[in-house]
Amino acid sequence: MNLEHHFSMLGDMFSSKTVVQPLLEQRLVEFNQSLATFLFIDIKSSQTKRLLSGEDAAPHSLSMVYAGHQFGGFSPQLGDGRGVLLGEVRGQDSLLYDLHMKGAGPTPYSRRGDGRAVLRSCIREYLASEAMAALSIPTSRALGLYDSREAVYREQPEAGAMLLRVAQGHIRFGHFEYFFYQGKQDQLNELIDYCLEHYYPDSLKTDVPLENMLKEVVKRTARMIAKWQAVGFQHGVMNTDNFSFTGETLDYGPYGFMEDYEPDWVCNHSDYEGRYAFSRQPGIGLWNLNCLMKCFSKHLERDQLVAILQGYEVELQTHYDALMMVKLGLNSSKDVHTLLPPLFSILASEKMDYSVFFRLLSYSEKDGFSLLLDEVVDRQRLQSWLQDYQAARIAGCSDWQSVSESMTQVNPKFILRNYLAHSAILAAEQGDYLPFRRLLNVLASPFDEHPESDSLAQRVPEWGKSLEVSCSS
Template sequence: MNLEHHFASLGDAFSSKTRIQPLLEQRLVEFNQSLATFLSIDIKSTQIKKILNGSEPVLQSVSMVYAGHQFGGFSPQLGDGRGVLLGEVRGQDGLLYDLHMKGAGPTPYSRRGDGRAVLRSCIREYLASEAMAALAIPTSRSLGLYDSCEAVYREQPEPGAMLLRVAEGHIRFGHFEFFFYQGKNSELDELVEYCLTHYYPNCKKTDSPLESMLTEVVKRTARMIAKWQAAGFQHGVMNTDNFSFTGETIDYGPYGFMEDYQPDWVCNHSDHEARYAFSRQPGVGLWNLNCLMRCFSKHLEKDQLVAILQCYEPELQSYYDDLMLQKIGLKNVKDLHELLPVLFTILKAERMDYSIFFRLLSQLKFNEFTSLVDEVIDRDRLTEWLERYQSTRLNDGLVWADVSKLMMRVNPKYILRNYLAHDVMIAAEKGDYLPFRRLLNVLNSPFDEHPESELLAQRAPEWGRSLEVSCSS
């Protein structure tokens, strides 16, 4: 493993030197071998084991400083309160990837916190990031999970854990906000140059590198959120310090995959004003990008920044339309816009499971509607919609069976339901990681059938629908 330290070389204005502080009787209980191979990390190496678990300190490891808008209010200084950036490693694609440990202990940005993470939150993030990757949604990844016998105190004592994460970058919108609002113009310029060099090198070749880079950031953010909406994913805490400058989904906390279709669903029970409700995510993405653009008000003219922001909505809408055309098996956007709103009205009224419905729609046979109609109360209403849908799909002139196969590749049978994560966490806290690995296995290939794991595709039981997830998760 060739560990590089490009971000750390920016200096003390951008981060503080920190190190992993190992937990008591720490154990590596899960390791992502395929990701490790891609990053040329040999976990069998004694030295690499020591570097990753913190027993051999990395002299250039750091914790980042940044700011952020949290639930609409600005916090002038935040930072990696429990995270350590070990450095960067190069993947087989030639790109650099951050190695970042969550739960590594107190840092200068812990704000009186213990800097630790608990096992349940590490498991939830491990599962979520790998599930999102399998759904082709830009995301950080999980490389290794460590448990321990050390107690970490939240509402009650819980097992402490650490999660080794990988991402193209951990620079957030809040990094730029920190330097802009502090009036640190030279550091802001350094950060711009760093991002151009390491994340957006093609933009350096254009007439206006910064303008080109910001346009790409807007488009990446739009495409990421379009994928969230199509997959029924809700982040839960869309603060600017949780938004990646590279367009990746990061910082999994009180997230959720929508089960019963509810456009105003709120997965985070700490979000009392429903600021980050599912249907509001596209609007929040634009709000966050507005915050980001303010940081460049001394670099670009207002009309330039406005023009960059105006790329957001058409990019999101067109990308979302393409995703939904694939999910529903149609060719024309006009047909999609006629059929989809009616379908969503039906799903909402029936409290139909979002993922199960689209999976069943993928398996729909010509003139055989029973499998779907049996799922609802108002059978006539859904039958009428299915007849219109079938007619529209036939008019596209494509072979029915071929379209169904394509739909099966984009409509997962398995999603990360909260009750499944809950069961896995309870077992892991008792030392049993078999349920975790079984669930991870199906989430890594969510479009396959996995007949031995059929129970993991079922709706949540009543107790599972009432589970609450909050920012402490």
């Protein structure tokens, strides 16, 4: 494994030297071999295995410092409180990818915390990041999961664990906020140059590299959130320190995939005011970008920053419309705008499962529509909508069979339901990782039928509806 250390070269104003502190009797219980192959990582190498686990210290490993707006309030200094950046590796695409260990022990930014992670949260992040990748949503990835015999204390003692994760970058909006509000202009300029060189090199070829980079950040953020909304994903903690400058979904804590359709759904039970409710995610994305743009107020004029931000809503709506057109099997955004509002009203009033609806809609008219009508109380209302939908389909002059097949490749049969993750965690805590691996298998190819795993596509049972996730997850 060829481990590079570009971020560490920025110096100690950007990070602190930190090493992974292995857990008591830790074991590598899951390893993402396909991702490792892409990154030229050979886990069979004893040297590589010891380096990744923390048994041998990475020569320039570090924890990053940054700030962030958390639930609307500004925290001037945060940082990697339980994470260690081991370094970067190059993938088969020649791009650099960070190797980052979560739960690696205390760092200078732990704020009196233990710097550890529990098996529960590591499993949830492993499953979520791989599920999102399979849904073609930009995300960090899980490379390895370590469990241990070390007790970590939260509300009660739990099994300690570490998660080795991969992302194009771990630079957050909060990095820029930290240097801007600290008045560290030289370091802010260094960070800008670093991001241009490593993440947005095409912008360097233009006459206005900073403007072009920020436009791309806005575009990537808008498209990421459009994808969240289309699949029914809620992040749960959309703080600026959890927003990636490279447009990847980071930091899976109290996330959720929508089951019963509820536009104002809040998956995070620590979010008492519903700041990050599902319907508010697009607005919060813009709010976070406003916070980011303020950091460049000494580099660009206000009108320039406003113009950059104005691209957000157009990009998000355009991309969302395109995604929903494919989900519905339509070829007109006008039809999408006409059909979605009454559809969402039906789904909400019927408390219908979001993913199940679109999967059934993907099947043949004879099978799918009859199954859909069996799902609702007000059959006449849904029948009326289906008639309008069929009219739009006929006007599109597309062959239903081919469209149906394409719809099944964008409307997943399997999503990461909270109760499934909960069941997998309970089994893993008893040393049984089979349910975890079985779930991971279908989430890695969620559009396939997997008839042997039909039970994993079932709606949430009553006991599962009372499960809660919070920031402690």
